[in-house]
Amino acid sequence: MSAAMTSPAGMQGEPLLDIRNLSKSFGEDRSLLQVATGKPARVLQAVRNVSLSVKPGETLGVVGESGCGKSTLGRCIAGLYDPSAGEVLWQGKPLTAIGDRKAASRQIQMIFQDPYSSLNPRMTVEQTLAEVLKAHGLVDGGKARAERVDELLLTVGLPPRLKDRLPHALSGGQRQRVSIARALAVQPQLIVADEPVSALDASVQAQIINLFEELRDRFGIAFVFIAHDLNVVRHISHRIAVMYLGEVVELSEADALFDAQRHPYTKALLSAIPWPDPERRTAAAGLEGELPDPLNPPAGCSFSTRCAWVEEACRARHPDLDPYSNGHLVRCRRMHEIA
Ligand SMILES: Nc1ncnc2c1ncn2[C@@H]1O[C@H](COP(=O)(O)OP(=O)(O)OP(=O)(O)O)[C@@H](O)[C@H]1O
Ligand SMILES: [Mg+2]
Secondary structure (H helix, E strand, O other), rough: OHHHHHHHHHHHHOEEEEEEEEEEEEEEEOHHHHHOOOOOEEEEEEEEEEEEEEEEEEEEEOOOOOOOOOHHHHHHHHOOOOOEEEEEEEOEEEHHHOOOOHHHHHHHHEOOOHHHOOOOOOOHHHHHHHHHHHHHOOOOHHHHHHHHHHHHHOOOOOOOHHOOOOHHHHHHHHHHHHHHEEEEEEEEOEEEEEEOOOOOHHHHHHHHHHHHHHHHHHHHEEEEEOOHHHHHHOOOEEEEOOOOOOOEEEEEHHHHHHHHHHHHHHHHHHHHHHHHHHHHHHHHHOOOOOOOOOOOOOOOOOOOOOOOOOHHHHHHHHOEEEEOOOEEEOOOOOOOOOO
C-alpha cells in the first residue's frame, strides 16, 4: 500500500512546518579586482522563493539534480542556515523567533548522507548517544542513560552489544542507524533526512527506508526526505516536491506525481515513462544539455534551455507555481497540454 493511503489521522491538522517564500543566497566574495573595477559581486540564489508545508506525521519527499538547492533548503528548515528572505514557521511561529534555540533544535533533527563524517570517529556508539542525552538533560543517572542507549539501539535495529564500537568498526548501514538513533534520542517531531541512503548499497538502502517508515508509523515523526532519485522517495513519501535550479517546479501527492506528472522536468526524471511523440523520446530518455549556471539562470522559465516542450513565450516570462488540480502545483505554462 502506498504511503498516501496510510496517512496518519494527525496529518489532517495544522502544519507542523510552514515554509513561506524562502530564499537563500550565497554571495561570492568581492575580490580586489571587483572592488577596483566596480563590478558587483555575483550572488548565487541556491533556493528561490520556496513555499512548502509539512503536517505532523507526514513525509515530504524533495527531489532534483545535484545543485538544485535540496541541502540548502534542508539546512534552512533545520535552522542550520538563516534564510536570506522568507520565513520558516514551526507550529505557527517563526523559527528564528523561538526563544529557546536548544528546545527548538530538539524538535527538528537532521540526518546526513555520510554518517561517517557526522559521527565523531573517537567516540563509541554509547558515548555518542549518551552525550546527546546528557546535553539535553533527558535522562538522569548513568544507569537510566545506559538503558536508554540500549533502547535506542534496539529501536533502530542494532544489537546493544555494538555500543562499545567506534564508527570505523561499523558498516555503512550500521553507522547510518547510529546517526538515526542519535536523532531519535531527543524525540524530534520532524527529521530532515538529506540523502540518507545515497551512500549505501541498494539492499541496505531498502532496509534503512523501511526503518524510516517504521519510525514514522511508531512515533508519528514527520520527515522531509531529500533524494536525487525519485524512486527512492516514491514509496515513503505522502507528497513530493520536485526542485530545479532552486525552485519547486512540481508539488503533488506521490501517486499523482508518478501517474500524471505535468512538468517536463519531472517527466524527464521519470525517463522510463514513454513519451507520445517519438521526437521527444530522446529528451525523455535522459536530461539533455547541461544544468544552467546557477549564477546566471535563464530568463523566463528556468527549465527552458533543456525542455522538449519549449516555446518562445516560455523564454519570455518566468512561470508561477500554479495549481493544476487540487493539491497539485506545477510551474509550467503548458501544463495542460503535457500528457
Ligand atoms: N555554503 C555555500 N556557499 C556557496 N554556495 C553554496 C553553498 N552551499 C551550496 N552552494 C551552492 O548552492 C547551490 C545549491 O547547493 P545544494 O548543496 O543545496 O544543492 P543540492 O541539491 O543539495 O545538491 P546535491 O544533490 O549535490 O547534494 C549549488 O549551486 C551550490 O554550489
Ligand atoms: Mg545536497
